[in-house]
Amino acid sequence: MTGCWDQDLLKNARLIYGEGFDLAPNGKLLSTFVIRDVPASEQQSPKNDIIFTEGNTTREARDNADDQISRHLRAYKNRIILIGEEMAKQDLYPILDIFYRDPKSALNARIGVTKGKAADIFSLKKVGNVLIAEEIDELIKSKEETTTVPKVTAEKIYPIMMDPGEDFVLPYLVEKGGRVDVSSVAMFHNHQFTGILRPDESIMYLLLKDKKGKAARFTRKINIRNGHQNSYDFLTFNVAKSEQKMKVLIQPGNQVTVKLDLKWKVNIIEYPKDRLNEKKMVAQLNKYLSKEMTDLAKDTLRKMQKARCDGLGIGRQLMAFHPSIWKTQKEGWDSNYQKVHFAPVIQVEITKNGIIN
Amino acid sequence: MIPEKSRISQGQFMFIVVQAQVGVGILSLPNKVQAIAKGGGWISVLIAGLVIQVIILILWALCKQFPSDTIYSFLPKITGKFLGNLLCFAYIGYFLLSGGTVLAKFADVIERWVLQETPRWALLILTLLTCMYLAIENLRVIARLFVISSLTIIVMVVLTLMGYVNVNFSYIFPITEAGWGKIVKGATEALFPLVGYEIILVIYPFIEGKSGGKLKAASLGNMMITLFYAFEVFTCLIIFSPAVMPQVSEPLLYMLKGFSFQLIQRIDLIFLSVWVFVVSTAMVSWIYMATVGLGRFFHRGEHKKAVPYAMFILFILAMMAQDPSISDFFDRMLRIGHYTFVVGLPLILLCFTYLIRKRRT
Numbered sequence: 001m002t003g004c005w006d007q008d009l010l011k012n013a014r015l016i017y018g019e020g021f022d023l024a025p026n027g028k029l030l031s032t033f034v035i036r037d038v039p040a041s042e043q044q045s046p047k048n049d050i051i052f053t054e055g056n057t058t059r060e061a062r063d064n065a066d067d068q069i070s071r072h073l074r075a076y077k078n079r080i081i082l083i084g085e086e087m088a089k090q091d092l093y094p095i096l097d098i099f100y101r102d103p104k105s106a107l108n109a110r111i112g113v114t115k116g117k118a119a120d121i122f123s124l125k126k127v128g129n130v131l132i133a134e135e136i137d138e139l140i141k142s143k144e145e146t147t148t149v150p151k152v153t154a155e156k157i158y159p160i161m162m163d164p165g166e167d168f169v170l171p172y173l174v175e176k177g178g179r180v181d182v183s184s185v186a187m188f189h190n191h192q193f194t195g196i197l198r199p200d201e202s203i204m205y206l207l208l209k210d211k212k213g214k215a216a217r218f219t220r221k222i223n224i225r226n227g228h229q230n231s232y233d234f235l236t237f238n239v240a241k242s243e244q245k246m247k248v249l250i251q252p253g254n255q256v257t258v259k260l261d262l263k264w265k266v267n268i269i270e271y272p273k274d275r276l277n278e279k280k281m282v283a284q285l286n287k288y289l290s291k292e293m294t295d296l297a298k299d300t301l302r303k304m305q306k307a308r309c310d311g312l313g314i315g316r317q318l319m320a321f322h323p324s325i326w327k328t329q330k331e332g333w334d335s336n337y338q339k340v341h342f343a344p345v346i347q348v349e350i351t352k353n354g355i356i357n
Numbered sequence: 358m359i360p361e362k363s364r365i366s367q368g369q370f371m372f373i374v375v376q377a378q379v380g381v382g383i384l385s386l387p388n389k390v391q392a393i394a395k396g397g398g399w400i401s402v403l404i405a406g407l408v409i410q411v412i413i414l415i416l417w418a419l420c421k422q423f424p425s426d427t428i429y430s431f432l433p434k435i436t437g438k439f440l441g442n443l444l445c446f447a448y449i450g451y452f453l454l455s456g457g458t459v460l461a462k463f464a465d466v467i468e469r470w471v472l473q474e475t476p477r478w479a480l481l482i483l484t485l486l487t488c489m490y491l492a493i494e495n496l497r498v499i500a501r502l503f504v505i506s507s508l509t510i511i512v513m514v515v516l517t518l519m520g521y522v523n524v525n526f527s528y529i530f531p532i533t534e535a536g537w538g539k540i541v542k543g544a545t546e547a548l549f550p551l552v553g554y555e556i557i558l559v560i561y562p563f564i565e566g567k568s569g570g571k572l573k574a575a576s577l578g579n580m581m582i583t584l585f586y587a588f589e590v591f592t593c594l595i596i597f598s599p600a601v602m603p604q605v606s607e608p609l610l611y612m613l614k615g616f617s618f619q620l621i622q623r624i625d626l627i628f629l630s631v632w633v634f635v636v637s638t639a640m641v642s643w644i645y646m647a648t649v650g651l652g653r654f655f656h657r658g659e660h661k662k663a664v665p666y667a668m669f670i671l672f673i674l675a676m677m678a679q680d681p682s683i684s685d686f687f688d689r690m691l692r693i694g695h696y697t698f699v700v701g702l703p704l705i706l707l708c709f710t711y712l713i714r715k716r717r718t
Contacts (some may be wrong), residue, residue: 005474103470106622107615155615156523163598313527316598320530 020118165315382550394543406583457674
């Protein structure tokens with residue numbers, strides 16, 4: 001009986017698989033829709049249709065797109081939301097409001113920021129043989145497993161976006177010669193895009209946040225003086241296990257200090273200069289990598305502070321465990337956050353080295 | 358005096374209390390207690406559970422004085438015939454209004470989350486017809502269904518557990534941010550979603566066994582529900598940051614919306630379908646409470662004859678509550694009604710009966 005009013009047949013729907021938002025030159029919202037056409041017969045492969053429309057709001061842009069296509073535009077299968085760089089520098093929330101408000105929207109859609117325009121990436125239509133929305137979705141998913149980008153969906157950033165004491169990061173997509181590259185992350189402060197973390201830094205950030213995926217790889221140039229020869233070699237290792245301890249301390253003068261202790265158990269996966277059977281050598285490498293990684297952590301945190309991105313939720317920690325300090329720091333947390341003193345220490349321990357020494 | 362087919366065991370009674378208590382309130386409770394008690398909202402729920410335990414004790418002590426009477430037959434015995442019958446009608450009115458509000462809130466949620474285009478009357482009629490099917494049966498049949506439908510609470514807990522992949526415990530700290538005063542105030546807010554235990558007033562004589570066992574069953578049911586509610590509130594508090602909570606009116610559903618499995622994309626809809634079951638049992642218990650009274654007055658104790666027009670009253674009430682100002686008015690009425698009919702009056706009556714007994718001996 002309820003079907004009489006609320007039926008919404010799939011055959012009458014045009015499904016949005018990807019939605020992109022850019023800032024149009026006239027200040028309006030330029031939306032890109034990737035619409036999936038399911039073929040009538042099974043022999044044909046599914047095809048994408050790309051539509052660009054302008055509107056003042058997300059909903060208006062969607063309605064304008066609906067005017068241009070047959071049947072009804074439906075967003076409940078949306079898999080990816082991309083936001084162009086220029087748009088992301090504005091406020092992110094107004095674009096996403098409809099996703100949060102509409103009970104039928106797909107809140108589990110992945111979300112990312114693109115270098116240049118989101119429209120340009122969707123305009124690729126296909127990467128290799130894979131349709132663009134699927135490609136981006138799968139790509140980001142695989143990058144989540146390598147700890148390159150955080151696992152974020154529209155839903156997950158909602159509580160963080162609204163919380164004054166924490167910021168989020170999103171995958172940063174770059175178009176490179178007809179392909180999409182996801183290796184960096186875009187940092188946000190409140191609702192605005194404020195900077196980028198390079199590939200290594202983004203992995204480091206996620207490890208500092210204790211959000212390791214299945215793997216986390218670093219390649220480092222090893223420069224250890226060994227006897228009479230200089231060996232310049234590269235070493236690639238995978239962080240197999242990472243133990244993270246974060247402590248927010250208040251030091252005299254209300255100086256907020258964050259102690260980050262990380263203990264890594266790493267596997268060496270590539271090291272052509274094969275010397276790992278010597279204990280002394282391993283110890284030397286441990287020490288060297290620990291220092292390298294601690295430096296990387298410091299750089300990463302400095303960059304985040306510069307972008308005012310409180311990705312580790314220091315404000316939240318203050319709010320929760322040092323409410324009196326938070327009261328004094330709340331006003332202008334943006335600038336106060338930049339004064340927070342971070343003291344990361346990373347201890348690397350090589351535990352495995354593959355099937356050769 | 359009580360027919361064999363209406364008797365229920367103490368275990369069944371416990372599940373009746375459980376089902377009568379779980380209702381529409383659970384979806385919005387986290388939002389409401391957070392607004393007052395902040396991160397300590399889950400403590401508010403536990404406090405509310407304790408308060409209800411005390412109320413149950415009062416109700417039980419009162420019912421114990423009249424082991425073979427429902428509230429409708431012992432009220433005239435205490436206060437005299439005229440006043441007693443008047444009070445009985447007040448109770449019937451309170452039960453009907455509670456049922457109507459539950460129905461209205463249920464329709465609100467369904468309209469907002471699932472069936473946006475469906476007219477309200479269609480939803481209400483469908484729900485009421487299903488409830489009627491159960492409400493016209495005798496108590497034993499109702500009790501059996503309540504026992505089975507209690508399994509759905511386990512399903513709800515399991516679905517909620519999925520939220521734990523994405524939590525941040527620091528959201529509840531500092532727990533006493535709002536202060537203990539506010540946490541206690543939050544408990545009064547949590548009291549209302551937990552109503553329904555009043556059913557003890559009506560079904561007490563139908564339960565087999567000694568009075569101590571009956572109290573134990575009611576308390577156990579109440580404890581289970583309090584813990585269940587506290588768990589749900591706690592989960593919501595660690596999933597939504599304090600700034601988001603005021604914006605999400607049904608946090609419990611909202612947190613499930615983002616999850617999806619290979620096979621099922623919208624877990625919130627699964628949760629809602631389970632919840633529909635639980636709400637309709639709560640509705641049946643209100644209808645039962647009211648119709649037992651109506652049946653006693655107009656149909657020589659046959660409650661099922663009163664069910665159809667009780668349904669009609671519920672329908673009218675739920676249609677009226679479409680207007681937010683009227684539904685607010687109903688809410689306020691219910692609050693007052695709850696304090697007078699479930700806390701105040703029973704307490705006065707209890708003192709009264711003790712005094713009468715004392716004078717006699």
